[in-house]
Amino acid sequence: MPQVRQIQLGKQGVTDNFIESLRGQFNNCKNVKVSVLASARESKDDVKKYSEEILDKLGKNFTARVIGFTIVIKKWRRDVRK
Numbered sequence: 001m002p003q004v005r006q007i008q009l010g011k012q013g014v015t016d017n018f019i020e021s022l023r024g025q026f027n028n029c030k031n032v033k034v035s036v037l038a039s040a041r042e043s044k045d046d047v048k049k050y051s052e053e054i055l056d057k058l059g060k061n062f063t064a065r066v067i068g069f070t071i072v073i074k075k076w077r078r079d080v081r082k
Contacts, residue, residue, distance in 0.1 A: 003028070007025060008036075010040055014057065019057050023058070034070065044066075051066050055073075
């Protein structure tokens with residue numbers, strides 16, 4: 001069973017420190033769940049915007065899926081997005 005780490009996204013949003021801690025999580029595992037706290041969102045559309053912003057900052061080796069108020073990010077060995 002693959003190892004999954006969890007991290008929370010708060011009211012400060014996607015900052016450089018958040019991205020660096022997220023990259024650190026990927027050193028040990030391939031999957032990370034990002035829980036978007038209520039203070040960081042007003043609707044589910046905000047979660048989708050956060051997902052796109054995180055993928056832009058991480059690079060092309062990552063994909064994301066939004067499930068409710070959680071973003072599941074997966075790291076791949078090669079570029080999977082165009």
